[in-house]
Amino acid sequence: MVPLSQLPVPLPNQPPVGYHLEHGDISVFSTTTACHTAINERDKFLGKTRCVICGYYGSVIQPCHIINPEEGTWSDLQHRGWIPRVLPQHEPRNSLILCGNHDSYFDGYDFFIRFFPEVSLISLCFESSINKKQIQKFVVVNYSDHPNLRKFHGKAIALDIKDRHAPFPSLFIIHEMRARGFHPFAPTNPDMPNDIAWQDWILSESVFDDVSHSFKRNSLPHDGNSSVTIQAQPQFLPATTNAGGV
Helix, strand or coil: CEECCCCCCCCCCCCCCCCCCCCCCCCCCCCHHHHHHHHHHHCEECCEECCCCCCCCCCCEEEEECCCCCHHHHHHHHHCCCCCCCCHHHCHHHEEEEEHHHHHHHHCCCCEEEEECCCECHHHHCCCCCCCECCCEEEEECCCCCHHHHHHCCEECCCCCCCCCCCCHHHHHHHHHHHHHHCCCCCCCCEECCCCEECHHHHHCCCEECCCCEECCCCCCCCCCCCCCCCCCCCCCCCCCCCCEC
16 A cells, blocks of 8 residues: 655646646537537446446436536636636536436545546655556545445546546546545545556456457447346445536
8 A cells, every 4th residue: 555645735827747638639519418418428338328436327327527617616727727718517528427326425525536647656746655657547535434435445437538528637636625625634645555456347347448448338249148247236325416416
């Protein structure tokens, strides 16, 4: 285990190294429906739109904002160069598909998602205790140490920075700062695995193709001789409704 690197505070007027806007194209949509379609297609795995954290699919999944598009916050981030000048309600890169449970935990700041760029972490936090390369993954950090989130802690979720509609990594930094403020007595640098593995469902269902280094978006070919089927993962708490949806 290694301690999670801490980003510099106060945050700089430009995103830290590895979090700049060159990660993919800037997407522009004129309607909420078109935006939702792009999110659903981006977060589709094995033919089904799924929660990018637990893999659940079904009626209780929805696009959720990374940060709510408050006029002041969004405008300030644009002014500082953290995000492009696009409308937040029509921007799929401010959203991700979550189940009801993880939507509630995310909006409640029980956990945050840290993007690990393909650079040495020492260049981000100036800490000599961590000096290794990390591949480009979005990783769950159970900052509140919530029991229901422990099995997801320190594992990568189903987001690909190479996708043209991949979330802006910089927005997760803003969410992280807020989560830290909600838990002032939590360890500043929680322990993380030495090697970042995928979430269990991604591995068990072979959702990631190690050859092409990409997620399998389409349904698997039906094999009449096979009895194996893809099962929706059950929700671990009753689904809740909150204001975090897009």
